[in-house]
Each structure stands twice: as structure tokens, then as C-alpha cells.
Amino acid sequence: MTIRQLVAAAAVALGLQVGAVQAQTLVVCSEASPDFLNPQFTGQNTAFDVAAQIYDRLVATERGGSQIIPSLAESWTISDDGLAYTFKLRTGVTWHASKAFTPTRAFNADDVVFSFQRMFDENHPYHKVGGSNYQFFNEIVRPSLKAIEKVDDQTVRLVLSRPYAPLLSALSVEPMSILSAEYADAMMKAKTAEQVNLAPIGTGPFSLLAYQKDATIRFRAVPDHWTKTVGNRDRMALVNDLIFVITPDASVRYAKVKSGECQIARYPNPGDLPAMRADPNLTLLSGSIADQSFLAFNQQKKPFDDKRVREALVYATNIPAIVEAVYQGTGKQAAAIIPPSLWSHDEDLKPRPYDPEKAKALLKEAGLPDGFKTTLWAIPVVRAYMPNGRRAAEMIQADWARIGVQAEIQSYEWGEYLKRGRAGDHEVGMFGYTWDYPDPSQILLSGWHCDGVKSGANRARWCNKEFSDLLTKANTITDQAERTKMFRRMQEIWQDDVAGLFFANAQAFTPVTKNVKDYKIHFFGGQPFVGVSLTK
Known part of the structure; x- marks a missing residue:
């Protein structure tokens, strides 16, 4: 019909x-x-x-x-x-x-x-x-x-x-x-x-x-x-x-x-935005969103329980190239776990640079000089935080091959993808979140707190006691300045422990008819x- x-x-x-x-x-x-x-x-x-x-x-x-x-x-x-x-x-x-x-x-x-x-x-x-x-x-x-x-x-x-x-x-x-x-x-x-x-x-x-x-x-x-x-x-x-x-x-x-x-058409392709702007029959609406888009390394599966391996894969991924090709001007490379659109964002944190040689050295230090095989899940739907999961996965696959890591790209129907992700079936999975209410704690609680490991919401199965304890404490006080200090420290912990790999903070666009x-x-x-x- x-x-x-x-x-x-x-x-x-x-x-x-x-x-x-x-x-x-x-x-x-x-x-x-x-x-x-x-x-x-x-x-x-x-x-x-x-x-x-x-x-x-x-x-x-x-x-x-x-x-x-x-x-x-x-x-x-x-x-x-x-x-x-x-x-x-x-x-x-x-x-x-x-x-x-x-x-x-x-x-x-x-x-x-x-x-x-x-x-x-x-x-x-x-x-x-x-x-x-x-x-x-x-x-x-x-x-x-x-x-x-x-x-x-x-x-x-x-x-x-x-x-x-x-x-x-x-x-x-x-x-x-x-x-x-x-x-x-x-x-x-x-x-x-x-x-x-x-x-x-x-x-x-x-x-x-x-x-x-x-x-x-x-x-x-x-x-x-x-x-x-x-x-x-x-x-x-x-x-x-x-x-x-x-x-x-x-x-x-x-x-x-x-x-x-x-x-109204939700989640357009970034490559179509110029044509949408030029179309006299359409209005292209836009705005900044509070989001995360990341690769989750399942730390309950080897070798991703080793920080050196996670860090190697971060150095091996050319995120600026992915942002240019996939986001096409609609996103900016992210480093902090709290996006710029929310209070307490740490603008001083910088992403690790693209450095394949450093990545190889870290793999060698971890006892994997020849690399390893893994699976890489590509998100199957367009989201504001990830416009083209398949294209991003293909670029990551090529980057990792240069350091000896062979990644087989996998995907599923969206509902099945979410179900399997909650169950922890992935080795490396592409996931993302948008904040549902204007407090920095939300996605940190649902996506990165130790309690989320059991429920499956913590896709990386990353559990850092200092991070989780700080987050729990931050939500028992109302002083925003004090909470900001705690959230800043949490962002440092996340980056230092290489809990995951961030892509970009995105702009949302929606074309509507006149x-x-x-x-x-x-x-x-x-x-x-x-x-x-x-x-x-």
C-alpha cells in the first residue's frame, strides 16, 4: 500500500x-x-x-x-x-x-x-x-x-x-x-x-x-x-x-x-543536505544534540580486557578521515564522554591521534605482534550520531588491517542488533546514545556504570570502581559546581582507561515539506x- x-x-x-x-x-x-x-x-x-x-x-x-x-x-x-x-x-x-x-x-x-x-x-x-x-x-x-x-x-x-x-x-x-x-x-x-x-x-x-x-x-x-x-x-x-x-x-x-x-523525513544522509537546502519545496531544520557515538570493546572477551589492545585499536583508527567521509560536515571528532551541548563537558580533553606505528608497538607489547582476528558490528540504521555505520565499519576494517587486525564486519536487523548487543554477543560493536533528559549523568549511568554490566546496557562491559563511585556520589548532591568537578574527573578516567572509541558529536537535521x-x-x-x- x-x-x-x-x-x-x-x-x-x-x-x-x-x-x-x-x-x-x-x-x-x-x-x-x-x-x-x-x-x-x-x-x-x-x-x-x-x-x-x-x-x-x-x-x-x-x-x-x-x-x-x-x-x-x-x-x-x-x-x-x-x-x-x-x-x-x-x-x-x-x-x-x-x-x-x-x-x-x-x-x-x-x-x-x-x-x-x-x-x-x-x-x-x-x-x-x-x-x-x-x-x-x-x-x-x-x-x-x-x-x-x-x-x-x-x-x-x-x-x-x-x-x-x-x-x-x-x-x-x-x-x-x-x-x-x-x-x-x-x-x-x-x-x-x-x-x-x-x-x-x-x-x-x-x-x-x-x-x-x-x-x-x-x-x-x-x-x-x-x-x-x-x-x-x-x-x-x-x-x-x-x-x-x-x-x-x-x-x-x-x-x-x-x-x-x-x-517529514527523519535522519537524512549528510551527503543529501546541500540538495535539501537548495530545494525550494523543503525546509531543512537543524540543531545540536547531546549524543555519543562509539565502538564498544567487549572487555569480557579477550583480548579486549587488555588496555594496551584497546589503545592500539584507537591509535590505529583514522577518526578524522571517518568524520570527513561519514559525517560530511555534520559532526566534530569527540574526545570527552560528556558532549559539548551539556554542562560539565571537558573541553581540555583531546582525542588520541591516528598513529599506526604506535598501535603496532602496543600490540607487540600485549603479546600480539602479528595482530588477531575479530568481528566488528556495523550499526544497521541511520542515526543522528552515526549517519552510515557500514561505511564507517569498512574504513575501520581497512585501518585495522594495516596493523594486522582482521575484522569481519557483521550486522543484524535493528531489533536483533539491540537484543544481541544487550546480551554481549559482540566482540567490537558500534553503538550510540542520545541523552533523554538534560543531566550529564544519564548516559553515564545507563551506558558506563558498573551496574550496567549485568543488565547489558553497558555494551563495553567496562567496570571502573572510581568512575562508578564518583557517578553514584554526584547524583546525591545538588551543588552543580561540585558535580561538575566530579564529572570532569570521570571524563579523565574514561579516556585514560580507553573504555571505548568515540567517533563524533553530531548535529541533527530534519527535512520537512513547506x-x-x-x-x-x-x-x-x-x-x-x-x-x-x-x-x-
Whole structure:
């Protein structure tokens, strides 16, 4: 089915004429299918993008910015000792309905308690439904959470075991979405509990209509969404229908946005940017993002447990050439674990230079004078932090061959790639992250803390006690100057121990057709499509 046919189908479903509804249907060419429809189980933006339409959280990040704003919680107070966060919940918020479920009540404190307890309590009946790897919650929220309390129907309290400076920011991210307790109870009684994960019911601005893996995701605007009562146009669904068309090839996404088959194309090829700028029918939006793009050396596998080997591979990789060929002016070589767009970035750290002779000497010192064989995973989808994983892998493969390291390039479908990466199947893997909330600790906690080794989020399986202890301590204090000193030291430790190999800090670009109004690139969490309209 073509995109125009999809739009026509949406019109028929609404009982409207095709011509009348086309201006009210926003089509987005996205890069990959979500690995989960329940965002509690994932840390990937492909899933966050879907969840951002369906679900709400207690708090949110302003669209296109970094300010934390009210959402399902209309206000909150924090105790003087920083150990109790009390949220006053919004009234009159309705749940979506489906063929299998019709809600009988509005959102209330029971839903918040259910959503947290499911992740927090290993004995909760829903804890293991669909899996129990609540990655974001376990790494970011659980370590400081003591209890979730219902004060009354419209008030909940989070009690902490220790102060946690980034908590409010963390609560804005899609894995902290609020799910319906009533829906869960109904599905459990019907012995179809898994439906809570597979057929999501939320309070978000769009409800899910249909999902065909690797093809399309269709959403419909919720006509009585609570934001309309509040009167915040920036957070309202302003189109009737929203369609994600899964289009893995960036060149095809570009062709579709040029032809008007979609109005927004995510993650363009850097090489296409000049043509996009010159196209009178397109607007090319851009902005700096907080990101990491790196090679993870799996330190649970030899010889990558040897720092000399890791350092040799860093010296052997011509990163400036990769940045020039792959990023094509959209990225700058990275050295620090915290990107320049976030506070506490250490601008004094410099990347190791390209030096094949030094690399050979380090391999010889490590007892590998003739090199070795390994596998090198190439990321299979275009991301803002890695525009062309295959091309980058081919260049790395050629660089390493010059020092005797034979790397076989491997890749998988995106969901399988993520699954195998969490399991630690890789020897050397290409991975990346974007910050989901504006605090430096997030990706450090999920991607590089010792606790992440067990969960699989720490792709390098790198565990440095000083680094992890500093990170844990930094999140118990609120003094930003003191936290900055700690984050600076962490960046030094990471670079000295060669925890991984960084590529570049990137700029994000999105081409949109001229009839798209008020689209904003969102840099933290999933991309919302509220506040966006289409002119005729």
C-alpha cells in the first residue's frame, strides 16, 4: 500500500472525503520499527518516538527545549531533605479505548502506583509480563527509590532512600510513562496480560490504530485530550491522523519527502543536505544534540580486557578521515564522554591521534605482534550520531588491517542488533546514545556504570570502581559546581582507561515539506508530533 493509499484509508476510517483529510494527515518517514511498544522495556529512540505519541508522564520536557514542565502532575513539592517528592495529579484526564478495553474511570493515583510498582516490585503480578529488564528504571530510578505511596486519588509521593538530583528530569523520559491499572487488571482477568505490552493504552495526544512491523504505524488524534482543556497549543495534536512509514534507506526517505509522499523525513544522509537546502519545496531544520557515538570493546572477551589492545585499536583508527567521509560536515571528532551541548563537558580533553606505528608497538607489547582476528558490528540504521555505520565499519576494517587486525564486519536487523548487543554477543560493536533528559549523568549511568554490566546496557562491559563511585556520589548532591568537578574527573578516567572509541558529536537535521508548520526537533526523549500542523 502506498502512502497516498494509507492516507485514503485513514479518510475512509474517519468517514471523510480524501481531499478534505489529506491536509489533516501527517506522514513521517521514520528509520526503523520500535523494539517494544511498551517503553518500560527499552532505551531506544525508535520506541520512544512511538511512546511519545501514546503515553504521558508525570512531567515532560518542553518540546524542542530542555525545561521540565508539568504533565500528568500539575504541580509538585520536594521535601527539604530531598527525600520526598509529592505530586498533585491532574484531574479529568481520560484513557484511550480499544476493541478489547473501555475505561470506566479517569486517570488517578492508582495508575501511577501501578506503573512504578510493576517495575519496582519483583513480586508484582505484572513484573515479568513481557520481560523484567526495565533498563531505564533499574539503572536511573531504582537505586534511589524507596517507596511509591498513594496519598489520595489525586496525590502520589515518591520516597527516596537518598537524594537524587536528576529525578525530575528522569521522570520525563518515555520509560517512565504512566500505564492504566484498570486496563492491566482487565487483561489479567481475561488471561491476556501480554496485551498491555502489545496493544498500548495511554493518555497521550494520539492513540495507536495499527502497527505493521517494518511497514507502518498509524495513530489517531484523541479528540478530548486534556491539553485542549489546558489550552496549550504546543502540546495538542493538531492533525487528525499521524502515520509513521518505516523506511530504513535514507535515500528513499529523501525521495519520499521530495515527492510529498511524506512531510517529514527523519535522519537524512549528510551527503543529501546541500540538495535539501537548495530545494525550494523543503525546509531543512537543524540543531545540536547531546549524543555519543562509539565502538564498544567487549572487555569480557579477550583480548579486549587488555588496555594496551584497546589503545592500539584507537591509535590505529583514522577518526578524522571517518568524520570527513561519514559525517560530511555534520559532526566534530569527540574526545570527552560528556558532549559539548551539556554542562560539565571537558573541553581540555583531546582525542588520541591516528598513529599506526604506535598501535603496532602496543600490540607487540600485549603479546600480539602479528595482530588477531575479530568481528566488528556495523550499526544497521541511520542515526543522528552515526549517519552510515557500514561505511564507517569498512574504513575501520581497512585501518585495522594495516596493523594486522582482521575484522569481519557483521550486522543484524535493528531489533536483533539491540537484543544481541544487550546480551554481549559482540566482540567490537558500534553503538550510540542520545541523552533523554538534560543531566550529564544519564548516559553515564545507563551506558558506563558498573551496574550496567549485568543488565547489558553497558555494551563495553567496562567496570571502573572510581568512575562508578564518583557517578553514584554526584547524583546525591545538588551543588552543580561540585558535580561538575566530579564529572570532569570521570571524563579523565574514561579516556585514560580507553573504555571505548568515540567517533563524533553530531548535529541533527530534519527535512520537512513547506506545508509543515511549527515542527520542532526534540532533543531529549522521543520526538513528539504535537503542535505540528499542515497548511493547505
